Each structure stands twice: as structure tokens, then as C-alpha cells.
Amino acid sequence: GQQVMQIPQYQHVQEGEDFTTYCNSSTTLSNIQWYKQRPGGHPVFLIQLVKSGEVKKQKRLTFQFGEAKKNSSLHITATQTTDVGTYFCAGPPGNTPLVFGKGTRLSVIA
Amino acid sequence: EAGVTQSPTHLIKTRGQQATLRCSPISGHTSVYWYQQALGLGLQFLLWYDEGEERNRGNFPPRFSGRQFPNYSSELNVNALELEDSALYLCASSLGGAGYTFGSGTRLTVV
Numbered sequence: 001g002q003q004v005m006q007i008p009q010y011q012h013v014q015e016g017e018d019f020t021t022y023c024n025s026s027t028t029l030s031n032i033q034w035y036k037q038r039p040g041g042h043p044v045f046l047i048q049l050v051k052s053g054e055v056k057k058q059k060r061l062t063f064q065f066g067e068a069k070k071n072s073s074l075h076i077t078a079t080q081t082t083d084v085g086t087y088f089c090a091g092p093p094g095n096t097p098l099v100f101g102k103g104t105r106l107s108v109i110a
Numbered sequence: 111e112a113g114v115t116q117s118p119t120h121l122i123k124t125r126g127q128q129a130t131l132r133c134s135p136i137s138g139h140t141s142v143y144w145y146q147q148a149l150g151l152g153l154q155f156l157l158w159y160d161e162g163e164e165r166n167r168g169n170f171p172p173r174f175s176g177r178q179f180p181n182y183s184s185e186l187n188v189n190a191l192e193l194e195d196s197a198l199y200l201c202a203s204s205l206g207g208a209g210y211t212f213g214s215g216t217r218l219t220v221v
Contacts (some may be wrong), residue, residue: 032208042192042200042212079184087154092207096166097143 002027002093006101014109019076021104023089030092032065032072037103038085079108112137114213115164123191131186131216135203143182143210144176148197148205156199159184159210190219 003026013019023032031050035043046106047056049065049072055061060083062075076083086105115134123129135142144156155168159178167174173189182203188195196219202210 015114031208035210043202043210045209045211048208090113095207097155097158097168097207099155099212100145100153 002091002099004089004091004099004101006089006104008104009102010105010107013079013110015081016078019079019083019106021074021087021089021106023072023074023101025070025091027093028069030069030094032069032086033090033098034063034074035074035090035100036085037088041085043088050076076106079106081108081110084108112205114117114201114211116199116213116216118216119214120217120219122221125193125220127191129188129191129195129218131188131199131201131218132183133186133201133203133213134183135201136211139203139205139211140182141204141207142178142182143202143204144186145200145202146170146197147200147215148194153200157186160194188218193220196220 005024007022031048033048034046037043047063051069052069054065060077064073086103088103090099090100092098114175132182141160143158147153157176158166162178176186178184198215198217200212200215202212204210
């Protein structure tokens with residue numbers, strides 16, 4: 001079955017540093033979605049990318065979808081303590097439920 | 111607009127018992143998804159219901175089952191509980207598969 005892999009598994013940064021997490025799928029995706037889960041919380045939908053090579057920005061967050069639609073990245077500029085949490089990418093292998101990566105846990109040291 | 115609601119918030123059961131978890135999707139969402147999140151792990155897909163039918167199930171044993179009611183709410187049943195079933199069970203709903211909205215989850219502890 002489809003696998004979605006994320007690296008790194010953990011990332012510790014000083015407040016103000018940048019952060020990037022990468023996502024790779026074993027199969028081509030029709031779209032890729034990103035979610036954030038705060039400690040003790042539930043995943044919250046951030047964004048969906050659909051087009052090959054698509055880049056979207058949300059304030060300090062930049063999301064990219066690879067040309068082959070098999071990889072994606074999330075970049076956070078100048079991290080803040082509010083960015084703490086686990087970031088998941090997820091893709092649907094066809095008309096099936098989302099397959100989630102294992103996530104990247106971000107810690108921000110003030 | 112009310113979000114996805116799950117009940118109960120916490121559930122403690124003894125090994126071998128049965129657990130029933132409930133989920134109400136966002137109004138108008140016909141698809142309900144169940145995921146298991148064991149401590150420190152990612153989200154593992156359990157079941158997908160749409161329009162009252164089971165559309166897909168993940169790689170879990172048959173003692174994990176559920177159903178969707180005419181009002182699109184859903185129930186997850188776990189029979190013959192095992193210690194490793196202890197996890198956060200998340201329900202999500204969506205319209206057309208884009209952008210899942212998750213509930214706060216049910217924390218199941220099997221002792």
C-alpha cells in the first residue's frame with residue numbers, strides 16, 4: 001500500500017530560527033494536505049495542495065508540492081513558541097481516506 | 111457552526127471488554143473517518159463511512175467495527191479489548207474528502 005514518509009521525526013529550534021519538514025510518498029498523489037497537532041490536541045487542517053509545483057503561503061508558513069506530485073515540504077520562517085506541535089502531511093491514494101505520515105514534532109526553545 | 115464532536119472524552123476498560131465510541135460530524139458532512147493514534151505514533155486509518163455504508167477499512171482486525179446512522183453520526187466498536195488498543199481514537203468528517211475536520215478524540219485506556 002501507499003506509504004507517506006516524513007523527515008525529520010523531531011526538530012528542536014531556537015525561537016526565530018527557520019524550520020522545514022519534508023514529506024515523500026511512494027505513489028503519485030492527487031493532492032497533499034498538511035495538518036498541525038498541538039500537544040494534547042487533535043490534528044487541525046492547515047492547507048491542501050493540488051497542482052504540480054504548487055506553492056502556497058500562510059503568513060510565515062510556506063507549503064510546496066513537488067513537480068512529480070510525490071513530495072512536499074512545509075517551511076516555517078522565524079519560528080515562534082506558538083508553532084510548537086507535530087506537523088503531519090497526508091495524501092489520498094486515489095479515492096480512499098488520507099494516509100498520514102508519522103509527523104515531525106517541532107519544539108521551539110524561547 | 112458546531113465542529114466534530116466525540117464522546118466520551120475518556121474511557122477506561124478492562125481487557126476483554128467492549129468499548130463503544132461515538133462521533134457526530136459537521137452538519138452536511140456525509141463522510142466519517144476513524145483513526146487510531148497510539149502514544150507517540152502517527153494516525154492509523156481504521157474505517158471510512160459515507161452515506162451509511164462502510165467504504166473502506168484499514169489494516170485492523172475484525173473486532174474493530176462500526177456503523178454510520180441515517181443522521182451521519184457514527185459509532186466505533188472495539189470488541190475483546192487488548193492492552194495495545196489503548197490509544198487516542200480520532201473521528202474526522204469531510205465533504206468530498208478535502209480538508210478533514212477532526213474531533214477532540216476519545217482517549218481509550220485498557221487495563
